[in-house]
Amino acid sequence: MRPSLRQAPCAGTAMQMQASMAAVLDHLPVGVVLIDPAGRIRHVNRAALAMFGAADASDLVGKPCHGTLCELGCCSVLDPAESTASYEAEALRADGTRIDVLKSAIRLDLNGERLLLESFIDITERKEAEEVRRRSEARFKTLFEHAGDAIMIHDREGRLLDVNQEACARLGYTRRELLAMTLTDVEAADAPPAPPAEAADRPAVYATAYLRRDGRRLPVEVSARAFDFAGRPAVLSIARDITERLQAERQLQQAKEAAEASNRAKGDFLARMSHEVRTPINGVIGMTQLAMEAESAHEQAEYLHAVKESADSLLAIVNDILDFSKIEAGKVHLDLARFSLRRCVASAVRSLAAPAEAKGLELLAGVDAGVPDTLVGDAGRIRQILVNLVGNALKFTDEGQVALRVVADEVAAGAATIHLAVADTGIGISPDKQRTIFEAFEQADGSTTRRYGGTGLGLAITSDLAALMGGRVWVESEPGRGATFHVTLRLARPDAADEPAWLTRTDLRDMPVLVVDDNATGREFLLAALAQWDMRPMPAADGCDAMAKLRAAAAAGDPFGLVLLDADLAGADGFAVADAVARDAALDAPVIMMFHPARWQDVDDRLATGTLAAHVTRPVDPEQLSEAISKALNRPGRAQPPAASPRPAPRALHVLVAEDNRVNQVLLERLLKRRGHRVTVAADGAAALDAWRAGGIDVVLADLHMPALDGPALAAAIRRAEGLTGRRTPIVAMTADATADQRGRCLAAGMDAH
Template sequence: MKKQFRKEKPAPASAIRLLARGTRTKIVRFLMYAFLILMEALLIYETFKRIILTNSSALSAYSLSTIFGSFLALTIAYIGLRHIDYLYGEREQVYQELARRLDDLRELGTIINRSPAIAFLWKPESGWPVEYVSDNIRQLGYSPEDFLSGKVTYLQIIHPDNVDRVSKEISKHSRKGLHEFHQEYRVVTKSKDVRWVYVRTWVRRNVDGGIIGYEGIILDITEHKKMQEAYRESENRYWLLFNQMQSGFVLFDVEFNENSIPKDFRFQEVNPAFERLTGLKRESVINRTISECIPDIDYSWVTTCSNVAVTGIPAHIEHFSCRFGKYYEITSFRPGKGKLAILFSDITERQMASRAMKEAKEAAEEANEAKSRFLATMSHEIRTPMNGIIGMTELILDTELSKDQREYLGDVMTSADSLLLLLNDILDFSKIEAGKIELSNQVFNLRDLVEDTVHVFALRAHESGLELACSISADIPETLSGDSERLRQVLVNLIGNAIKFTEKGEIVVTAGLERKTGKTADLHFSVRDTGIGISADKHKSIFDAFVQADDSSTRRYGGTGLGLAISAKITELMGGTLWVESREGEGSNFHFIVKMEPVEGAEARKETLLSGLRVLVVDDSASVCNILADLLTGRGAETVAAQNPSEAIAIDQEHKTNGKPFNVYLIDASLPETDGFDLAGRLCRGPNSPEKAVLMLTADKLSQNTARCRELGIDFYLRKPVKSRQLISTILSAVKNDKSITAVPAETSLPKMNIRPLHLLLAEDNPVNQRVVIGMLEKAGHTVKVTSSGREAVEELNKASYDLVLMDVLMPEMGGFEATSIIREREKSTGGHIPIIALTASVISGNLEKCIDVGMDGYVAKPAKYAVLVAEIERVLSLSAGK
């Protein structure tokens, strides 16, 4: 069957003429041309084919659009087969020419299908049915068959919200006689996605001007719309910020002279804040220069802005404007070539507040400095007479005294020590308030420090009827680098408080490793007591200065409430914290963590010297039993603990029956039911064999039980809380039958110096202090020459030779620092070096450093105790001997 063709259609000449005038973009024009050429070529081809095959006569005029917008009229006159042969030659030539042209047009159609533009041809009928659509309609999810079969119309793919607008616009444009128009609207893909499209439409009309259809191309502009929307939102945000920002903003055009140096700045844009901060209206400055708007402007900041305009390096300045009488904070930068932007804020109030704060700070610092000077002066004045009180009391206690006299003087010494502790607390707190407390750094042994600190409180705890124990974890690094004295100060404060607020029971001090990270170790300490406890609502306030848990505590127990505040600050400075766990009436447990640095390569090897020994520990305190058992087990011993004599006897008998008798008995002298001496007698009848040793532990001050120990064959008598090194060495001596450790001597006897008698020079202006120091030194067997000023000391050294000089720092005529400087300067020419030890009651920060700087060899703070003075003289002389 022969295919029926519709009547030929006139060429859309009007559309071509419009396209020839130019479109928005070259690609749209190119695609439109290609589409029209393809459509009309197909019509030409079909008409030629019909004329040739039917040998009929027809006359048609066609319009052929070209890429350059040219119009080519091809008039085909056909009157019979002879006229065709006459015009074109043989029929085969016509077919060949048409086939060649058709190939070109098919290639052009392929280009259209590969382009992003979709070509459409639709009728102005119900639903807008589609006559033709390019294959690239698939980018919307549809196929050409969906439209050509009538399943989908052009109107159906337009978004429902846009259908009415699009229809009205097409009708309006068509009524106006337009041949071409464009629109933007949304379409719905086959998968129900919504896309934005740009549509260019040409109206197809007949010879009478009636509309017979529409031709168009569609471009997906969804991404462009998104970018457009993002840009619009960004612009809205910018303008919102620009108009609402509190800082003033100015954009200038930079005007340069012939040497490319900025000569002026022309206002291009300002924000509302500019008007508010300067009082200048926008309309009065836009397109005008700074010199026109502000002729008396301070050009110091203009110079800065000029540098920014030239170099492009942003600048930030604070400037006082004489014109506006305000301080401004100005940031200038170059947003582009020939542009300068300025962002500025009014900081007048801030500057005034800063000035007031600076003045207040200076006043506070001056007040603090005055307070520090006052405290230093008062400390010096208090320590000077205290040196006489403590020194004389210490000397008298070493003489023959009655029981009452010794008791009275003991109370004097205790009161003096309490006053000295209070004075030190006040000075420390003053340093904390002034921010002048500093940490030192030295290498120390943690176990020795903790055990020595606890041991200081042993007698005081025993006199209060308390058990005092110390436990140090085996995994803790023992050799550390840090401020050992500040660590000791915190422990002293906490242990002292625990003894003060505990009437019965025990106090246990523990030290362990919280964590170790890199080169730092976090050490966890605790001091647990069975005292009065603290209510939960006071757990924080007790760390405030001058605060105790209860006002009645101050009246009953004394104290200022500074110890915990100072300890909390020290732990904070050491990178840690201090807190408490407590219930009222149930005791307290104070914890603190500090950071220390373990010393590499200094860790001692864990000793197993007690390996093979079986030890029975007998103590009525479970804490003491556990601590001693852990210590001995960690050193290799097989350890069993008992808390009463009956249990100890049963355990001992069981081990003897099993053929594993104990080698060592470690017995507390004070036990329930019976004392430790009776228990030792029952466990060890007769003299000790070399394989068996008995060690007695006691908290008593005096060695009144020495005779009883010898009677029972107990030659090893240790003071509680026993130090770990001392305990281990004593056990080793005991099992080797080296019974060299006897009862602890009375602590009231003065230590003796282990050096020869010396000839000493004392420079001290206070008569009482002179007698105190002379008494201490003569007690040690030395001779002392006294001078009352630094000048006299210098002159005396010119006359005679001395082994060592004790030099007071503050003296009339010439102080100790000046005298030492003169002595050291003279030694540069004469040679030699006489040791000089400073004696000072001053606690001004940096005093020790000044002593070292002027050439002093040692330092003893007043009030000086005999043991401290002896130790410092020995240390200085040993160092001098080694030089």
Template sequence: MKAPAFAIGAAEQFIESNHQRHQDYFHCNYLYDATRMKPLLKKILAPRRIEYLEVSEKFIIQDTSDGVQRFADAGQKVRHGKDVRASFPELVGVEDILLEVLQGDQPAFELKGIARYSDHNSPLYFDLYAIDDEDEDTGKKKLMIFFEDVTERMVLEQTLVQRSNEASLLYNALAATKDYINKIITSMADALIVTTVDGQIKTINKATEDLFGYERTELIDEHISKIINDNRLWYNPNQRFAMPGKLFKDIEVVCRSKEGSEIVVSFSGAAINTELNLSQELVYVGRDVTARKEAENVLEFARREAELASQAKSTFLANMSHEIRTPMHALLGMTGLLLETDLNDEQRDFVETIRISGDALLSLINEILDLSKLEAGQMELESNDFDLIACVEEVVEMLAPTAHAKGLEISSLLPPHLPRLLRGDKMRLRQIITNLVGNGIKFTDAGEVTVEVTLVEQSATTAGICLAVTDTGIGMSPEDQQKLFQAFSQADASTTRKYGGTGLGLAICKQLVSLMGGEIGVESEVERGSRFWVKIPFALSVTSEQSQTIPRDLAGKRLLVVDDNATARRVVRELASSWGMVVAEAANPDAAVEVLSAPGERGRRWDVLLVDGDLGLMDGIVWGGKLLAGMAREAAPGGTISVLKTNRLEDVKRAIESGFTTYLVKPLKQSKLLEAICAVIHPPEIPTNQTTPDVTPPPPTASELPANPDPLLPKLRILLADDNMVNQKVALKQLERLGYQADVVANGAEVLQRLDKVAYDIILMDCQMPIIDGYEATREIRRRYQPSRGDSGGQPPVSAPTRPVVIAMTASAMKEDEQKCFAAGMDDYLSKPVRKEQLQAILTFWGNRLVEG
């Protein structure tokens, strides 16, 4: 038999090393001695993991090596006499080639990389090699098929191929990434510059060329200072951004282009490590912000101009306010004094018209000042404790005469469960209510204006209040409602409009409500009236609220209210019911008579009868008097109250003479209603010699008062400082009517001179005066009246004489003016025009303080 070359080589190597003396014999004869060759061949091939088969020309297995089975197909045994193709299906289809080899027409046949996957984790790979051979005894041809285990080689080749593929993919990915990054860098609108840590430019993009006007070749390998001359932007060992990963952001630098023009560039960047951290580079990204800086400069200039304009506007308004208030002080002051003199009806009407017009002008000035403060963001809200119910009732009571003069009903619906003590800016809340109620009265010709307060929500520390003002006036269309809450805007802005006004009130209300953290809105229909509502959150007062004392014996008492206005009846019903009373209502006299004479009422008396003095077409006082006169004593109500629109003496006398026990004045206040009901249920004892109830006349006018109306009024030494002679005259007359006398000076220097001679108790100090103004004079007074520190010999301080109380009385009415007065050391503040009542209140307060001190 003939062996393949690798088998012959292996055999020769084996013989040379172990049987050198038999080499020539074996080499010449081993191919022809099959009996002696097979054991030796097996020993030679086994270490090289080579196995073999002898196959006849019919492909029948005649002989095998010991380990050939492991190369067979799964589940097929390699046995003598079995067709070799059953164990090695790879030979199927190549029989013709094998026969050619067997016949010597072809030297050999081989198949490489045959795989067996009996164990998928460790597949077997082998090469198949077939040659012809001849049996020396029989002379028959046969095939020798050799199997070499090449698993290690195949795995290595596959690994190498896989690594080669991976390397190829990685290379392609890197190439694609590089191309992608290059495209991004090229398309960047921002300039990109990469330098060494020493500032040598390594890379730039197209945007850098466009920004600075240089070609790429002009910048590569140049120092970055060629385009960026700022030490903040290149390597400095003390700068954090030179550390890898640290950034510097938005550093604005003024650079120069190739042409020499200045460019403002905002740079950001970082230090990066390259080449396996063996070197460091700096990356800069710059954006041209020249246009933005120019715009910012324009905006900054505009802002400064706006601030200067706003300041000039505020100064102008303050000056105008001061200049207008100075004659207004004289106008309203003299008007008030004139009304206290004896005037005929026509004269009094003229003076009242002047006073009303003056008040309207003063209100307009205040609105303009408020709007100016709000628009300038200078409005500051105060935070003080106040009584919500008293605040609303005071405004309604103040505006009631205007409403009654137009024949309107005006009421306030204040549920008893409302939290009374809140914390906030009472004066601004009054301003909002006054404006809304005033508008309701102005735009209503018939019907009523109602103020209703409800509790929206409440927590342990806060309360959300909704205040609504409803009228039965002209109403508004949706288009007109869009114009509201804008300054100088009205629903009817025509020159022929019926209702005047500046249109500032609602704009001020809206901004005040916003400052308070609330919201304002309106609901209206043409000819159906309007409802303005305001929702404002308030903090609850930390002061414990003192609940109103309700007599226990009111529970079960019977009250009949007769009023043609449903809202007025509702006010009484809700309050009296909360006190435990049984309330019945009548909208007219006939309904009242039906209630009084209803079946089941015989023998029962109403404890209180409350009758409106104006019952539409009937005089309520006259009707009530006739009713009481016609009722039997045992059937008459226990107490009767007449509700009047004014407290004019003639109306009060008519009510009392008609048989009413007492009277109330609309709009009804909770406390007054409770007092009246308690008074008629438990009347005070009347002396036996008094046959008719007394009527308390209204207080006398100021013209009827004696020189010193109050014998207990403290005698005060007053100094008036004002450079305006008219204002001096007004103040002196007001002081005289209040029972005081005063000395007068025209400037602060004269104030200081007078204080050297007279120990004044109170100084009424104007602020803007020549030579020395009121502020400087006050500071000097403070300095003069400081206690002495004593001498160096250890003497105790010497007490200074009592310092006079300094009260600012100025036409400077801005909030900052008031603060400036207190900062100068003044003790109190009055803004002109000063009403006599204000002056009286402040003098009484400080006079009592001086007496107590």
């Protein structure tokens, strides 16, 4: 039933009632507006005046509701006679601004007039708060879904209430699957559990591990704290993947342990070097003293031989330390030039023949026929690698053999990859030590240094040098079964690479040759060397086998044209076999004896009697073998130069030695005088310059580091003085620094050689 007011019995009563109503409306906390049937504002209460920003009722009364309190066409109360339920709307204020209101309208009859009573509640602050909350929720949702960490919301019992996309991606589950799980379901069984729910009332950070759908572990660091989620207590857990951090921590720990191990190794190295350096120094001092007191030349020679051995040992230690220091400082530069690989190999092996023979070891070397001989590289450093590896093998081998094999892994037009392999029958290396032995200051066993000596830097130097040449180093070994060290080197090939004549000779094609050697590896290397000249080699393992094959070939009418015979055959001496061949008239094959230097006397005796046609020392150098074959067959393998007239004896020179070290002065003076030269010694650069100015000097040997004037300054002073005379005195620099940079500085200062 519509509200209505009965018509008043008199005008006074009606006015009183209207005044009373106005007073009541003014005390209401909501804005009230009375609108007549024409849609004009009839009355507003105080709350409405304040709400709409009007100073006085006259600012609103009499004006149309639409356009004054609301936008035209925007009000849902189009018929003033209709009542409406509450709804939210936007209202206009007197200053043109808008406010959000909760509006309702009631139709009533007042004194027979149909009016509309509208009430307004200002909800602007509430709407603003809702907007702030909506934006906050939107930001949270954006951050929640786009966070780089896995975020999970769970209740106090661990049931998952919400998860973000990163959590799904990290764990491998769909959102629906995760929301049907609990926190315990995703935690690894052996991982530290989450703190109790009550602990989440304050922020908690802990490390744990989740289990992915595929069974893999996901180590995480979780930050958890309690909060209100949709009106219920919950816990927000942010889990960060710490896989990389843990890996970095492990690597850091490994690096720390490696650094500590390196420091320990360096300490051990210094302690060893203190011993290694002092030992030969003591030997030099002690044996020198004994040599000075010796009464016989034989005794003195014995002591001096020991002095030389100690000095050689000390020099090897110093060279290793200096080389490694240069490599560590990045100051090693390769001196690239054309060189013969086979001559480099022969030189390295020949230098180690004496220590091999002293230990009773067989030292063998073979270069595959497919390996190019003329290459571009640092021959000195390659020789150093070979000496390091072969010398190391000899050091750790007490019986058996050491064999160097050279093959080509790849040969292209402009480059070749050369593979060096040194195999020994020594003590071997355990698998856990095979990687560390190439590190500085490391050896397979600290006791090896005490037993075998050395710096322990040789393999580290070899590894670094190989890396400089584009290669690498590795080892294959078993304890007690020897070791094989491998090195690859990437070397350039010159554009016009003519191989040496001895390597490509064709005059031996199809010649049958008997190779007599009781060492299988030695036979293999010799057979390969002879095959590259297209000869027809046949092996024999001992003297009996050799004689049988020689006689069988002669009887068949295809005798051997040559015999290569090892002097030290097992069971039968090689010289006895050579004697037997010489006595048998049916055997007319020239014999080339392969021997160790200790048997020179036996060789000389057979050469004198004609039993031997030629000889080569072991390890066999293929170039020397070619020369020996030519001599034995009386067929030179290369063109012989025309006979030269006898060379005159070298004339005696007046040599100026500029050297401040007394020992070096004596050494140089004695060596030069033994060769018939006259020597003047100057102890510093200034004295040397005065001696040169005195005249008569044929050549100057100048130390680079002297008082008064150093070597380069002395050379420069001499060259300036010579500019006035037109003559030039040869000046040779003397220094232990053999680098290309130092040589360049010497030449730039006016010196002629270094």
